[in-house]
Amino acid sequence: MKRWEAYPRGARGTIARSRLRRRIRRILVLRHQGRKPSGDVPRKGINIEVRRGKIVRRVHAEHVTPMPEVFCLDENYEEVIGFLSGLRDAISRSFAGASDKDIGSTRKRRRVVASRPHFKNYVAFETMKRITPSAALILASEYDRARDIFKMPLHVVNYSQWQPDVKDTLSDLGFLDLFGIKLGHTHERHRKDILKFRTGQRISEDDVVFVIEALLGMLDRRDDDAAIEQKDELATRAYKALVEAMENVRLHAYPALPGGIQVDDFVPRWWMTGAFEAATGELTVVLYDQGISIPVSLPRWPGWSSIRPIFARAFGKPFEAAIETIDSGFDDAAIYAATRMGRSSTRMSHRGKGLPTMREVIGACVSGRLRIVSRRGDVTFETGKRPVRRLHTTPLCGTLIEWVVRL
Amino acid sequence: MLLRTINVASDFSRTPGGRYREDSDNSGQRFREDVLVPALNHEPKFDRVVIELDGVFGYPSSFLEEAFGGLIREEGFRSADLIQKIEFKAKSPRFNTDAYRARQYILDADRVR
Numbered sequence: 001m002k003r004w005e006a007y008p009r010g011a012r013g014t015i016a017r018s019r020l021r022r023r024i025r026r027i028l029v030l031r032h033q034g035r036k037p038s039g040d041v042p043r044k045g046i047n048i049e050v051r052r053g054k055i056v057r058r059v060h061a062e063h064v065t066p067m068p069e070v071f072c073l074d075e076n077y078e079e080v081i082g083f084l085s086g087l088r089d090a091i092s093r094s095f096a097g098a099s100d101k102d103i104g105s106t107r108k109r110r111r112v113v114a115s116r117p118h119f120k121n122y123v124a125f126e127t128m129k130r131i132t133p134s135a136a137l138i139l140a141s142e143y144d145r146a147r148d149i150f151k152m153p154l155h156v157v158n159y160s161q162w163q164p165d166v167k168d169t170l171s172d173l174g175f176l177d178l179f180g181i182k183l184g185h186t187h188e189r190h191r192k193d194i195l196k197f198r199t200g201q202r203i204s205e206d207d208v209v210f211v212i213e214a215l216l217g218m219l220d221r222r223d224d225d226a227a228i229e230q231k232d233e234l235a236t237r238a239y240k241a242l243v244e245a246m247e248n249v250r251l252h253a254y255p256a257l258p259g260g261i262q263v264d265d266f267v268p269r270w271w272m273t274g275a276f277e278a279a280t281g282e283l284t285v286v287l288y289d290q291g292i293s294i295p296v297s298l299p300r301w302p303g304w305s306s307i308r309p310i311f312a313r314a315f316g317k318p319f320e321a322a323i324e325t326i327d328s329g330f331d332d333a334a335i336y337a338a339t340r341m342g343r344s345s346t347r348m349s350h351r352g353k354g355l356p357t358m359r360e361v362i363g364a365c366v367s368g369r370l371r372i373v374s375r376r377g378d379v380t381f382e383t384g385k386r387p388v389r390r391l392h393t394t395p396l397c398g399t400l401i402e403w404v405v406r407l
Numbered sequence: 408m409l410l411r412t413i414n415v416a417s418d419f420s421r422t423p424g425g426r427y428r429e430d431s432d433n434s435g436q437r438f439r440e441d442v443l444v445p446a447l448n449h450e451p452k453f454d455r456v457v458i459e460l461d462g463v464f465g466y467p468s469s470f471l472e473e474a475f476g477g478l479i480r481e482e483g484f485r486s487a488d489l490i491q492k493i494e495f496k497a498k499s500p501r502f503n504t505d506a507y508r509a510r511q512y513i514l515d516a517d518r519v520r
Binding site for chain 1: 420432
């Protein structure tokens with residue numbers, strides 16, 4: 001601040017009133033946070049660097065939640081999903097108080113959060129050594145959802161200490177765009193090309209076409225008829241599968257609550273990305289939603305009543321009872337049943353034909369894998385192999401569909 | 408013979424989408440209401456409506472079912488009339504299955520009516 005003599009006489013009163021208002025505002029904010037205006041800020045904890053866009057601040061943090069070192073659903077499923085289950089609460093707590101209506105307008109709320117000299121909790125991205133596209137998509141969806149609900153700018157912590165490969169993966173995915181951070185690649189191009197994630201509420205044919213064309217464009221440029229025909233076949237099957245998957249999200253993942261009840265933290269969207277790994281020639285496409293999950297929605301699917309007896313015979317009476325009571329002990333069987341439903345219910349209902357289409361994608365490839373994870377269930381279909389069903393301990397919030405194919 | 412040819416890719420969209428207008432821009436409902444029904448109800452009546460399937464990215468099953476099964480369910484057509492009047496053409500073998508499925512959806516919709 002300048003000395004008084006630097007201001008013209010007529011302006012001093014205005015400046016003094018402005019400074020007094022700022023001081024009063026700061027006292028009110030600190031009182032609301034339960035702290036004394038004298039600057040009695042708790043100094044326990046550690047120093048961290050907080051970054052939002054180009055703004056970097058140094059603050060104190062009291063509690064650190066480290067991220068899993070290997071953020072991969074194949075190699076480290078339980079730890080990753082366990083972490084993601086707690087992440088939503090952790091993000092909500094970081095905005096705690098800022099969305100309180102007592103504080104007033106959005107501008108005031110932003111100033112409250114921006115003015116905090118310390119963080120109670122923060123998630124330590126620097127402990128993560130490796131992250132895969134599927135896991136990164138779920139992570140991005142949680143922060144995207146928070147941005148939608150709280151309408152507040154997001155921040156990253158200790159960004160300078162993140163692993164370069166993790167930074168590159170999250171940057172390519174578009175995760176850092178959520179924080180207003182632009183990154184040139186930190187070191188030699190990492191192994192995977194990853195597309196920026198797409199998200200929406202309705203079926204987006206253009207986004208599906210973009211992902212498919214971008215990925216097929218990364219394959220080697222053989223232009224003989226057989227190669228072109230193979231790519232076209234894969235493109236057609238992938239297009240149909242992705243549109244059907246989006247339709248399933250629209251129809252089943254976020255059912256309307258009775259009486260038109262609105263839920264504050266309800267973000268009825270899908271998130272999608274794709275990746276290409278040059279070393280193996282593998283294409284990956286992932287679609288994720290944060291909905292009620294396939295096992296919970298299954299009784300509402302058209303044609304379920306006609307197919308239920310078939311699966312009750314296959315899996316026994318406990319399966320039928322579990323579906324009715326939304327018991328998660330048969331989630332893997334429920335997903336498998338859902339993938340068979342379209343085939344079986346053709347004559348009984350004009351709807352419910354989507355999930356079998358997803359398996360057709362892997363039929364167009366030399367090798368392919370379709371994995372559907374929903375709540376505790378995990379079913380994998382692989383070319384030339386029998387389906388593998390797994391029941392996990394920790395439930396995934398929503399449904400993840402992942403195709404990994406090689407032409 | 409009075410013939411009407413509908414090329415889905417150029418007369419509607421290269422990216423057929425979901426089932427209903429509220430879910431998707433290029434929905435089966437929109438194709439049925441804005442393209443198919445006007446062709447089928449045209450005066451003077453067309454003897455044949457040829458639907459060319461090539462040139463699109465793909466036909467999701469819900470699109471086909473709503474477009475063609477919906478002719479029976481929503482528009483009140485009879486399957487015998489539609490099977491006789493509608494002809495599907497596909498140069499690429501990729502779309503032959505879709506032609507078969509569209510015909511099946513017409514027959515299935517009539518069966519459950």
